[in-house]
Amino acid sequence: MKNVVVSTRIRLARNLSDYPFPIRMNEKVKSELADKVCDAAKTIMPFDRIDMSNITKTQAVSLVEQHLISPEFISNSEGRVLLLSKDKTISIMINEEDHIRLQVIMPSLCLEEAYKVADELDTKLSEKLKFAYSDKLGFLTQCPTNLGTGMRASVMLHLPALKKSRAVDRIGSNLTKLGLTIRGLYGESSESIGAMYQLSNQVSLGISEQSAIENLKNITTQLVTQELKARDRILSDISVVDTICRSLGILKTARRIDHAEAMNLLSNVRLGVANKLFDSLSLDSIDELMCDIQPACILQRFSAELSPSERDMKRADYLREKLN
């Protein structure tokens, strides 16, 4: 399962009933609300508080790259605060589109487990904060597409074989009918670099969290089966094995490499690791590298002052060090 499902995410959207939506609040009120949510959260478990207006652009983008916050969250930092659990499994964005965006992210496929963590935290928060809720519409959110459970459940899938056979596009259009959507993690659909895709539920109104999760889990399992079958098929082709092996050779030796090329080579290597072509590498180590080599993560690790070419050289240095 881990061969295909990289990670699981649950996100809950919540709003406080005594405040207007963030778009209608001024900075002062946003800060007041942020403090209120922080105080409540910290009585439940320890969190690091990060005021988005206090961090650099590079730090902010690297948080997006790590999927700890949304790209939308850094479009405007005013009054926005991030709470991050020590192990980075739980993050709470305050004053994004909604007052609270609570997210739980875990490796591999573990929708129920991640939902349980999110649900428990949500329950405890609701004891301290008054959430806007309607018996008819469920949790109230700024955007009507989030009404109801306010939940988005998603899995990050590595689909190199389905991408290669161009099956992802076909699958994508069928999923819409099932209330799900699949998109490339970087860029759109089949243009996704690194063959990474995010599959998530689109319907939150008129469906329970459990049903939405079960639906997502079923489709995920089907996609995993399809992907594994497609892998068996393509791996009988020596040219595919050749490409996978060379990809590791290039990553181990390159002196300069851009993000897209590194991601695509790591995607090939991940397929090789999953299919026992490389003994000394683990899926976890590849997933970690895929995260670490992102542009802002490289700047954050080495120096924010690097030019794009220097960054590509540092990325190559880092990959060589980690893979050799």
Next chain:
Amino acid sequence: MKNVVVSTRIRLARNLSDYPFPIRMNEKVKSELADKVCDAAKTIMPFDRIDMSNITKTQAVSLVEQHLISPEFISNSEGRVLLLSKDKTISIMINEEDHIRLQVIMPSLCLEEAYKVADELDTKLSEKLKFAYSDKLGFLTQCPTNLGTGMRASVMLHLPALKKSRAVDRIGSNLTKLGLTIRGLYGESSESIGAMYQLSNQVSLGISEQSAIENLKNITTQLVTQELKARDRILSDISVVDTICRSLGILKTARRIDHAEAMNLLSNVRLGVANKLFDSLSLDSIDELMCDIQPACILQRFSAELSPSERDMKRADYLREKLN
């Protein structure tokens, strides 16, 4: 010097005065002449005798690939015999275009040394065989371009930097005026794969062996200087270093690789070895690989029955084994 000059070759064309040129002889007479030359040669030093009509096409082509015989020599095997010294430094083709084509091949730049070996053997042979010689035209040969000394001296040069800067073409046209010619070892001029070039004298009439060799040596030295300067220039470019390093990575990991790609990657690696980018590899080991991975040499080493695709896989296996 060895960084650029891979090997040196001296070839002497000789004919016996009592026989017509090979083109005018029938098989019986060719055999008689071959026996006569073999007997004479074997009293001087030990040689392996290879009757070209007794070996397979693969064996014959692999001898061409090793530069032990000319491509012309295998176009027709009738009455053709090869004498090969134990260390393969000396080869004598009997009944090629001329009765005798005596060749000495040595690593690096050593024109005088190679000529000395060829000259001594030639002198000893001339004591046993009556060579066709005219005071006016020197040694008589079938093709008038070989009249005079009957000598071709050549050096095999690795010119990756001059090739990259497209300077080889310009140099080529100037060399003609100096009585020399440069050509790609495989294919023509700048299309040479592996950036390997052969520089040789074109004039054998009205010039002594010593003058021809000195002329070739001077031009070789100049070309080496130009190549080394060009290398310093291109190696300051990280993208060139990146390409060199990746080339080794690919050679160490590929599962299938054709001859042209392998040669071009080995050429990059050879440049890297010469410029101390790789500690564990020697120029000799790369030169040996460049020879061993040629199509017929691979068939000869593994099995003559391999399909082209299987051959490319065996080539990759061989490279991985030798480089890891």
